[in-house]
Amino acid sequence: MAEAMVGLKRTHRCTEVSAANVGETVTVMGWVQTRRNLGSLIFVDLRDRSGLLQIVFDENSVGKEGFDKAYTLRNEYVIAVVGKVEKRSGAVNENLKTGDIEVVASQLRILSESETPPFPIEANINTKEDLRLKYRCLDLRRPDIQSNIIMRSKVATLTRAFLANEGFLEIETPMLTKSTPEGARDYLVPSRIHPGKFYALPQSPQLFKQMLMCSGYDRYMQIARCFRDEDLRADRQPEFTQIDMELSFVDVDDVIDVNERLLAHLFKEVLGVEVKLPIQRMTWQEAMDRFGSDKPDLRFGMELKNVTDIVKNCGFGVFTGAIENGGSVRGINVKGQGAMPRKKIDALVDFAKGYGAKGLAYIAIHEDGTVKSSFAKFMTEEEMQSLIKAMDGENGDLLLFAADKNKIVWNVLGALRVELADQLGLLDKNEFRFLWVTEFPQFEWSDEENRFVAMHHPFTMPMDEDLDMLETNPGAVRAKAYDIVLNGTEIGGGSVRIHQADVQQRMFNALGFTNEAAYEKFGFLLDAFKYGVPPHAGLAYGLDRLVMIMAKRDSIRDVIAFPKVKDASCLLTNAPDVVDEKQLRELSINIDVEEDDK
Structure with a gap:
């Protein structure tokens, strides 16, 4: 490949060439989308991540050797072309950004050849998803998937810049941490150095971001990888990405204000859509009574x-x-x-x-x-x-x-x-209806555990006027919790956190934790709370879900570069897979699997 690039330097991506470049010599590189042989002329649609550009091979301009080489081109060959930009000799293609120009090649270099792909590299194909995910590197070349991934990158970049301008610091939190209850099932990582002990991959950076508030960092953000070992569906993956934030010296309205402005900024910059502020608010009780859902679709x-x-x-x-x-x-x-x-x-x-x-x-x-x-x-x-x-x-x-x-x-x-x-066709993907759902129940009853469990997590602050009911009527306690909903999908959620040690202890008691059990699981947080805790609150978006709706897709797998399928496996790499016996011995692990499971 190094030799193939000697003497060549790309000057433009395909759609960066325009009528303004007519008469100029450019060097473009990419994949052959199609090749049309008209005898004395060969037309190639060249594709890169920006789009398509028509290349014309004429023996008079590219020479006999170059013309013969162009004749051998097939779909997905990777080529470099040097040529002059000219106005289209044929009809203008109104559907292409570069539909009014073409590049007449003077030099062609084949950088690599390709076998026939197992499916067309085109937008909106009907190929089965399992086949596409098995050949995900090819699937990612398709323009609709590329558009989604590029949009995701833009959303992340804009978010970082917006929050930085709002005084947020981007701080990384650990990936190997302690397993805690009151959430989904953890992914566990065995420790070689501490036989029989395990790390957990984070379900969210919740505890660490609260400790960052204790440490005086005031406003934190992170685009964080999170992991939950739970059943999959169209808007859920075992590993996913959060836009995570925490703020000190705030209450509900402060968190909602900065996030409304963030959402308005993202939708304006990425989609050209104006989000009307303030966003409508609705209590959990009203949402359930009117729509039967805590994430109602208002379209x-x-x-x-x-x-x-x-x-x-x-x-x-x-x-x-x-x-x-x-x-x-x-x-x-x-x-x-x-x-x-x-x-x-x-x-x-x-x-x-x-x-x-x-x-x-x-x-x-x-x-x-x-x-x-x-x-x-x-x-x-x-x-x-x-x-x-x-x-x-x-x-x-x-x-x-x-x-x-x-x-x-x-x-x-x-x-x-x-x-x-x-x-009935009432769901218009071009309409974006936002809603804040507020005042969630603090607890929900678990028949399985025969006790109240936290609807969000144990660190959520109850409504001030409901504090007296923590012991006497926990089922009636409302939380200072809020979800942001878009078109019937929860795209983010957060709450004001408990920052008083006595209230936190009452919460643990209501959840059935003894003092000893609470300290065993959350002692590092409780210790941090002994030394001056600011009032704080936060929110986390599901980046995958947000981009899915912005891209008007039905599955988050279409906006994640390398997603898992329904059974949490990766068809591209065949993960999870068996590992070497030596690795297991080093980790003090003995596998006991039923024969049928093998």
Whole structure:
């Protein structure tokens, strides 16, 4: 390769050449996208990360040897071309940035050859994802994926510059740290020097950034790698990247202010989109009651209606039974879908069952005003009309109802409204609807552990007016926690932290930790808190999720250079894989795996 480059120096990327360079000699390098042989002329579309540029090979300008060499070119050959920029001899290609010019080659050098790729190097191909990820180095050449990765880099660069201008210091925190409870499952790293002991890869830099506030660094940021051993989905990976920050001497409004301005800056600079400030805020309780979700998508309506009081004395046992068991009856109005076929409604019932519903009740109001319902025989005409009125039902509407404990009803209808919006084409990827969700519950009950667990983490400050309920009614305590939501996806979250030792101890007690257990797990933080702690708060974005939405993609795998697949494996490198027995012995590890697992 060194010899191949002797005497050559690239002067421009492909789309850096423009009509302003007509008459100039340039040197461009990249991959052959296509080659068209017209006999006396050979046309090559040359591709690099910036885009395409048309190269013309004419024997008169490139010589017989160069022309013969051009004849051998195939897709994905890497070449260098020296030539003169001219206006296009043929029709202008309006779809290309360089569509009004071409480079007439005077010199061609083949830098490397290529076998036939296993799939086309083109945007928006239908190739199976597993094949693309196995050959990820080729997949990353595709212009749509390159555009995503370049956008990600731009977002990271702009974020660093913006936060630096706001007085943040970029400080790295450890990758090998201590395993702590109250979160997702840790990835563990065995220690050779300390046999039988393990590091944990960080799920977030949470404890270290709080200690940085104790150390007086005032404003911290980091684009941090984080690891969680949890089941994967479209917007989740075992290793991911956070835009992480922490601020001292602040409260909720201060954190929200700097982050609103950051988001407005990113969307303006990257997408040319104006984000209207201030961003709407909504309490967790309101979000759940109206949308059945703590990350509601505001691009469409279809809000939940609580009809518990309307049906509490009706003759339909499914409704009354749920209410008697402390639950509720809620519904959504799917406007204009009263004629939905029964088969599609049955599919919605199956969908709802996947979110914990025992079933789904419905009322279909036809355009002529006739009503068809799955439970009409249990209701009087007056009860049915009262229910339709409460749901703002009109001719042509479909009303869907769930009855159960609140948590199940919220989950079911919250998921159902998004599914229906997707089916009905209501989700516009060109629209960006931001929302702050605030005042989350401090705790949630875990049936598995038979105790309250922290909804966010044990270091979140309760609302001042709820502190007295920590011991007497922990389930009613609200947190000074806030999530930033975009188009139904949580892109970031944070909270004001506890900075008083007595409140932190009360939190540990509410979570069922003894003093000894709390000190064993978090002693290094509690010790730091003995020596003067400023009030502090923070937030972390999922960089992958943020860029996914900005790039209008459905999966974060499309915005990560080398992602894992659903079983947390890497198809490119075949990781995880077995290791040498000697390595295991050095780590004092003995593998005991069932034969089937092998």
